[in-house]
Amino acid sequence: MKLLAVKVECSHELEDGLSFFMQDELDAQGIESRKRSDFVAEGQKHDSSLVELDDIENLPKDLELTAYFNYENADKKELVKKITDKIAEMKGYGLNTGEVSISTKEVADEDWNTAWQKYYHVIDFSRHLAIVPEWEDYHPAFSDQKLIRLDPGLAFGTGGHTTTQLVLLAMERALVKPMSVLDIGTGSGILAIAASKLGASHVLGTDISDEAVTAAKENIALNDVNNINVRKANLLKDIDDKYDLIVANILADILLELIPDLDSHLNKEGKVIFSGIDYLQLPKVEKALAENNFEIKMKMQEGRWIGLLIARKPD
Amino acid sequence: MKLLAVKVECSHELEDGLSFFMQDELDAQGIESRKRSDFVAEGQKHDSSLVELDDIENLPKDLELTAYFNYENADKKELVKKITDKIAEMKGYGLNTGEVSISTKEVADEDWNTAWQKYYHVIDFSRHLAIVPEWEDYHPAFSDQKLIRLDPGLAFGTGGHTTTQLVLLAMERALVKPMSVLDIGTGSGILAIAASKLGASHVLGTDISDEAVTAAKENIALNDVNNINVRKANLLKDIDDKYDLIVANILADILLELIPDLDSHLNKEGKVIFSGIDYLQLPKVEKALAENNFEIKMKMQEGRWIGLLIARKPD
Numbered sequence: 001m002k003l004l005a006v007k008v009e010c011s012h013e014l015e016d017g018l019s020f021f022m023q024d025e026l027d028a029q030g031i032e033s034r035k036r037s038d039f040v041a042e043g044q045k046h047d048s049s050l051v052e053l054d055d056i057e058n059l060p061k062d063l064e065l066t067a068y069f070n071y072e073n074a075d076k077k078e079l080v081k082k083i084t085d086k087i088a089e090m091k092g093y094g095l096n097t098g099e100v101s102i103s104t105k106e107v108a109d110e111d112w113n114t115a116w117q118k119y120y121h122v123i124d125f126s127r128h129l130a131i132v133p134e135w136e137d138y139h140p141a142f143s144d145q146k147l148i149r150l151d152p153g154l155a156f157g158t159g160g161h162t163t164t165q166l167v168l169l170a171m172e173r174a175l176v177k178p179m180s181v182l183d184i185g186t187g188s189g190i191l192a193i194a195a196s197k198l199g200a201s202h203v204l205g206t207d208i209s210d211e212a213v214t215a216a217k218e219n220i221a222l223n224d225v226n227n228i229n230v231r232k233a234n235l236l237k238d239i240d241d242k243y244d245l246i247v248a249n250i251l252a253d254i255l256l257e258l259i260p261d262l263d264s265h266l267n268k269e270g271k272v273i274f275s276g277i278d279y280l281q282l283p284k285v286e287k288a289l290a291e292n293n294f295e296i297k298m299k300m301q302e303g304r305w306i307g308l309l310i311a312r313k314p315d
Numbered sequence: 316m317k318l319l320a321v322k323v324e325c326s327h328e329l330e331d332g333l334s335f336f337m338q339d340e341l342d343a344q345g346i347e348s349r350k351r352s353d354f355v356a357e358g359q360k361h362d363s364s365l366v367e368l369d370d371i372e373n374l375p376k377d378l379e380l381t382a383y384f385n386y387e388n389a390d391k392k393e394l395v396k397k398i399t400d401k402i403a404e405m406k407g408y409g410l411n412t413g414e415v416s417i418s419t420k421e422v423a424d425e426d427w428n429t430a431w432q433k434y435y436h437v438i439d440f441s442r443h444l445a446i447v448p449e450w451e452d453y454h455p456a457f458s459d460q461k462l463i464r465l466d467p468g469l470a471f472g473t474g475g476h477t478t479t480q481l482v483l484l485a486m487e488r489a490l491v492k493p494m495s496v497l498d499i500g501t502g503s504g505i506l507a508i509a510a511s512k513l514g515a516s517h518v519l520g521t522d523i524s525d526e527a528v529t530a531a532k533e534n535i536a537l538n539d540v541n542n543i544n545v546r547k548a549n550l551l552k553d554i555d556d557k558y559d560l561i562v563a564n565i566l567a568d569i570l571l572e573l574i575p576d577l578d579s580h581l582n583k584e585g586k587v588i589f590s591g592i593d594y595l596q597l598p599k600v601e602k603a604l605a606e607n608n609f610e611i612k613m614k615m616q617e618g619r620w621i622g623l624l625i626a627r628k629p630d
Contacts, residue, residue: 171442176439302612
């Protein structure tokens, strides 16, 4: 299979938003991110006098995001236009886009399949959680660290995204007993797997995309867990049960659609975790939560991204 | 020993700030907090039709904070004046003080020693951490939850304060390998104990107060840990070593004093956790961090309180 590679050079401020957009909206098969700051940080880990940044081949000016599309279905001109429009929209939010350039290239799938693996490594997320690519041999510093095995090429949620990480942290806080968990927009299944490893009694992961449902099932099979179900569903519309914990890592506008249906799907003393919220969109999410009788227990922010731990207001 | 009990009735918004003030600045021996919302929440855990709030004796209107002082040393009039001034100051920050009333009462120490215990219970803080009063028999839902044993009457840091909890969460995130940890203003020693239980290689806890140093040592002795030292020190002034992780849960003005000395006490790739910051004071902390070449990796907020996970800026 041939692939179309679309390379966007721009400011690192666009990384999360643009990755999200290209994977979720434009159906990219996979995304590579090369950031100047990663090379700088990597250099600092060694004796810095030995690492000359100028010697690195094609060192990115700031951020280089390369998205891979199925060549047969991809409309090159339209993709470039949509990405250009998205960047203009993000600029409208007040983000610094940097000097933007977009280029395209035709590549053989084989190249990509091996090439992108080198950009995914173990994410030593926290004291008790690490995300480990399927092919990596990893020896945790603490033997009781829980490992989430993932084929990060499969769907959104490689563990590297800030929005995913904010949910992981909030789950470590909230999951103090065996709870039932609903993961809306499960993507790669990473959050469903994490919930199970943390001790959820059972987990349902849902996604509107067939590809995500398949990917989540494949990732779940890589992990030693047996209490996760995955099925196709559009937010809470086809869900009948109630849960102790509902997590949703999707964009703010979709969270807004979800909020009115939360109460009827949440057990007594249930909690909700939201992520995927740009800080500029926080006020409207806060307003909708308050109007629906929810309150924010804890707010987490990394860069522009906000995650929320939410509960019903006390009467 | 006789005690002077000073009871402040006011809005729950003052709870953390006023507790901090009375314990740290006015040297209260202990503080009891009774909040209407706690009784409401407790009622909801049972069949709510059976719990009638009106039946509860002396149900607080909103918040009742009772601080206990050594009767011999306490100047009743001056204490009331200082608390009144503090509340006026907090009102100036924009807090809702509610209807404030302050009353004093003389009590026998024996009454208090038994009375306050009923206000401290297990804090099921997170999936992997719980704070357990010395006298409680606790069976965690997850057998690998790490327990911090505490005599919460001893010094500041009972585990119930938001500011303490934000540090606990940030430590769960940051302590991904055996690190050396410095806990500045250790109080009860709770954060030093947590760091050790999470797998720190060694921990130094410091406090400017002799009472806190004694209390921390007593609490450490309740826990099965052997790599914590505690000593009296004024912030970083008497500290020579460098650490992988520095935590400081103290008020914003004291954090500002600390910031210029951080760099020289932090190992390469070291991290810093700050808590005790009222959100109105965040801008000046952010400014001082930026001026000293630090950046905020993650911001956590609960109510008015902010906690920060901090690292050096990449070059």
